[in-house]
Amino acid sequence: MYESGENYLETILILENENGSVRSIDIAKTLKFSKPSVSHAVGLLKESGYINVDGKGYINLTDMRREKAESIYERHQLLTIFLIETAKVCEDIAEKDACRIEHIISDETFQGIKKFLKK
Known part of the structure; x- marks a missing residue:
């Protein structure tokens, strides 16, 4: 995994620990990235099995990727x-x-x- 992907996983973990839930907008604000950039990265992470995104847009790390x-x-x-x-x-x-x-x-x-x- 590339550095940028690792940064996203780390950010998702931190936000999840702090807030209990994570959305793309939370990641964008934290990393100071544009919403389209985060949306693209979230899509890639989801396709690769690193995260799950529910119907309301909440993001969760898969168990394997949480480690x-x-x-x-x-x-x-x-x-x-x-x-x-x-x-x-x-x-x-x-x-x-x-x-x-x-x-x-x-x-x-x-x-x-x-x-x-x-x-």
């Missing part, structure tokens, strides 16, 4: 903490950089960072 979204979100959270604590950068920069790093970091390196933070 993927949770993994991406965990990476984002821990990388943000790691950058704040070790690189001493402000939270805003740490958030932005973690969002980029979470998609390319190897599992081995991530597990090492995770172990480091547990100490």
Whole structure:
């Protein structure tokens, strides 16, 4: 899956956890993307089996893809903490950089960072 798709899954998970339900408009507002762009991406995610969309337009992650979204979100959270604590950068920069790093970091390196933070 590409970075953009992972960002959508992560955003859907976060919005679902915060609000209990998610619609395309919620994703568009959060990501600051146009409604047509989000509609297209939602269609692709639905076709690929990542999400379900009910008759009222509410979006839910499929069970299998929820695990993927949770993994991406965990990476984002821990990388943000790691950058704040070790690189001493402000939270805003740490958030932005973690969002980029979470998609390319190897599992081995991530597990090492995770172990480091547990100490």
